[in-house]
Amino acid sequence: MDHAATTYTKPEVFAAMVPYFSQYFGNPSSLYRFAMEPKKAVEEARKRVAAAIGASPDEIYFTAGGTESDNWALKGVAYANRKRGRHIVTSSIEHHAVLHTASYLEKQGFEVTYLPVDRYGRVDPGDVADAITDRTVLVSVMAANNEIGTLQPIAEIGRVCRDAGVYFHTDAVQAIGAVPIDVDAMQVDLLSLSAHKFYGPKGIGALYIRNGTRIDSLIHGGGQERRRRAGTENLPGIVGLGKAIELVTADIPGHNRRIAAMRDRLLAGILERIPDTCLNGHPTERLPNNINVGFRSVKAESLLLLLDAHGICASAGSACSSGSSEPSHVLTAIGLSPAIAYGSLRLTLGDANIEDDVDYVLEVLPEAIERLRSVSPLTPPCSPGEEAP
Numbered sequence: 001m002d003h004a005a006t007t008y009t010k011p012e013v014f015a016a017m018v019p020y021f022s023q024y025f026g027n028p029s030s031l032y033r034f035a036m037e038p039k040k041a042v043e044e045a046r047k048r049v050a051a052a053i054g055a056s057p058d059e060i061y062f063t064a065g066g067t068e069s070d071n072w073a074l075k076g077v078a079y080a081n082r083k084r085g086r087h088i089v090t091s092s093i094e095h096h097a098v099l100h101t102a103s104y105l106e107k108q109g110f111e112v113t114y115l116p117v118d119r120y121g122r123v124d125p126g127d128v129a130d131a132i133t134d135r136t137v138l139v140s141v142m143a144a145n146n147e148i149g150t151l152q153p154i155a156e157i158g159r160v161c162r163d164a165g166v167y168f169h170t171d172a173v174q175a176i177g178a179v180p181i182d183v184d185a186m187q188v189d190l191l192s193l194s195a196h197k198f199y200g201p202k203g204i205g206a207l208y209i210r211n212g213t214r215i216d217s218l219i220h221g222g223g224q225e226r227r228r229r230a231g232t233e234n235l236p237g238i239v240g241l242g243k244a245i246e247l248v249t250a251d252i253p254g255h256n257r258r259i260a261a262m263r264d265r266l267l268a269g270i271l272e273r274i275p276d277t278c279l280n281g282h283p284t285e286r287l288p289n290n291i292n293v294g295f296r297s298v299k300a301e302s303l304l305l306l307l308d309a310h311g312i313c314a315s316a317g318s319a320c321s322s323g324s325s326e327p328s329h330v331l332t333a334i335g336l337s338p339a340i341a342y343g344s345l346r347l348t349l350g351d352a353n354i355e356d357d358v359d360y361v362l363e364v365l366p367e368a369i370e371r372l373r374s375v376s377p378l379t380p381p382c383s384p385g386e387e388a389p
């Protein structure tokens with residue numbers, strides 16, 4: 001129940017990768033014939049990634065994942081265009097790969113506007129238009145939020161940016177395979193994606209960069225990736241990314257129909273069986289696999305421990321910020337009170353889930369909530385070493 005954190009690598013994807021470890025392991029940059037097959041495989045994967053998002057292959061650059069792609073988009077565009085202006089616009093609910101990069105750039109003398117969102121987590125394209133000044137060089141708004149699943153009006157924001165002559169980056173890490181993406185229809189100039197969020201391997205991703213975009217390199221060294229991203233290619237990873245994106249975008253409605261039906265049954269069951277519960281995020285404009293619910297008088301961390309004891313993997317906020325006791329910046333941005341934000345649970349379904357999983361969560365979760373609530377509001381938190389209630 002935590003597919004937003006990561007997914008398993010599909011057997012077909014893994015099988016496609018295997019020959020590139022020990023059989024066709026040549027360095028794609030080498031000139032001898034043994035390097036031909038690896039080079040061909042990289043270019044084939046590039047075509048597949050391009051086809052999945054309506055780009056052309058020479059606009060796809062392989063990276064080490066979503067975090068690197070986000071860093072590159074923001075830092076690369078900010079530095080390459082700093083003579084034109086030093087202002088960036090983003091939203092307050094971005095992944096930390098964008099937000100922490102933006103705050104780093106602020107320390108380097110750039111100015112960043114963090115747009116608010118409405119109570120469903122949506123950015124108003126009118127706010128984007130209002131925030132753009134003649135010093136703005138980049139707008140970065142994610143396609144789908146990793147915590148609450150809210151989808152952004154990307155095409156509308158793209159139009160605003162194009163009209164203003166400002167580059168538009170979107171973090172589409174959660175959106176790939178969940179909703180159709182077309183960089184031209186959405187007027188996106190840069191787009192981040194990551195294989196391990198759609199049944200590919202970890203540590204491999206891509207940045208789409210529209211031809212003509214002014215951007216500096218992030219990783220300096222050899223001449224790989226048309227001199228823009230140095231480092232010997234992650235050959236098996238690239239092959240896996242190509243296979244995974246082809247599989248997951250082949251039939252997006254078909255892929256999501258079963259998952260969305262299970263999600264809807266799980267959500268309806270939770271709201272019906274557990275009083276004082278609310279859905280966080282947008283009721284309809286949300287990822288087909290995402291549930292984020294707030295439970296009154298419950299601490300999500302205790303709930304996660306109880307669920308884990310029953311073999312259920314779930315998350316509070318995002319996996320990346322777990323371990324911190326701050327309420328999620330996303331839940332805060334949509335205006336939730338700290339009490340509800342602290343008691344919010346994210347369940348994200350995927351390919352491997354079956355109807356029995358839904359039944360099982362609906363059996364375990366209401367009892368867990370009842371148990372926590374029966375001890376919660378008046379009981380002080382237990383001291384270290386004491387057994388949890």
Ligand SMILES: *Cc1c(COP(=O)(O)O)cnc(C)c1O
Pocket residue numbers: 004064065066067068070095097142144145146171173174194195196197203205
């Ligand atoms: C997972 C995720 C990232 C980071 O991608 P990695 O490949 O894990 O570095 C960035 N943005 C969003 C929205 C994500 O969900």
